[in-house]
Amino acid sequence: MLITRVITALLLLPIMLGAVFYFSAPLWAAFAWLVIGLALWEFTRMAGIKGWPQAGYLALSSLLAVGFWQLPMPGQASLAHALLLLALPVWLLLAPLWLVRRWPLPGGMKAMLLGWLLMFPAWLGFLAWRPDGTAASATQLLAVMGLVWVADIAAYFAGKAFGRRKLAPAISPGKSWEGVVGAVLAVAGYVWLVLQLGWLQLDLPLAGLLLLALGLTAVSVVGDLLESWFKRSAGIKDSSNLLPGHGGVYDRIDSLIAVLAVSAALQRLFA
Incomplete structure (x- = not known):
């Protein structure tokens, strides 16, 4: 399993x-939607959305993403700003409350709305941290993604x-408070390194x-x-089998979905 x-x-x-550093802005938007779209497909499977409702929902979601990308810049920027700000109460209030109350994953229209609330801001986060094809933008996005990777790896080994x-x-059951402490310490060291390297274009001490x-x-x-609870609620171990040894795309980017949305929203608020 480890070798796989x-x-x-x-x-x-x-x-x-390669996509982060070399894709043009439109190609990057399409690639990022492919990643998010696969996670959204896995989410619909957890929520029990199948057949034509699933196909229609995913097609509509992709059309909405294309429509957003085609909007003139003032309208696109305003809509992105609103959707990203909506991600703050979703991730800072709704998601923790969901975990505390352990609400079951809904189905039907409620699940579809929840899927949009989770996935669209994450896609916009991919775009916000990499607004163009420059190396500086690519490095900035990589720094944000790196924080999630460092936290995840450190939590695993510390746990x-x-x-x-x-x-x-x-x-x-596999997660521990010791793992969280390991993640915090590793992220602190990572932030110091990122600051020394100048990867983030943020005016912060x-x-x-x-x-x-x-x-x-x-x-x-x-x-x-939250994704772990969705899987437990759905009675499955992995979101899919798309990635050998890893499970599904949603399994790999569950933390990134939250961090991209919240970090991009905070960037909009305080930039």
Whole structure:
């Protein structure tokens, strides 16, 4: 299993990095939607949406993404701003409350609306952090994605080595508070490195960047746990089998979906 995971990661990483650094803005928007669209497809499977309703919903979602991209810039910017700001109450209030109350994953129209609330802001986050094809924009997006990867990897190994106290045993028994501490420490070191390298175009001192990064680490944990709860609610282990050794696309980007949306929304608010 570990060898399969590593091989899949080694195959996917060059594709992602190539897209981030070399795709034009329209091509990047299409590639990012492919990633988000696959996660949305997996979400519909969890919610029990099948057949023509599933196909129609996914087709409509893609048409909405194309329509957004075709909007003139003032209208596109205003709509993106509104949708990203909507992501803040979704991820800072609704998602934590969902985990505390352990609401079941809804079906039908409620699930479709929830899918849009989760996925569209994440897609806009991909676009907001990489507004053009310059190396500076690509590096900025990579820095945000790197925070999620560092937190995830550190949490995994810290949890394996020191995990004793379960974080949310009813939702994801494998996660521990020790893993969270490991993620926080690793992210703190990562932020210092990113600041030294000048990867982020943010006018923040180290203390402010650390505070922001630690908040986003908490958001990444919420994103991870929420998808875990959706799977448990649906009675499945993985969101799909698209990625050998990893499960589905949603399994791989659950934390990233939350962090992209929230970080892009905060950038809009305080830029």
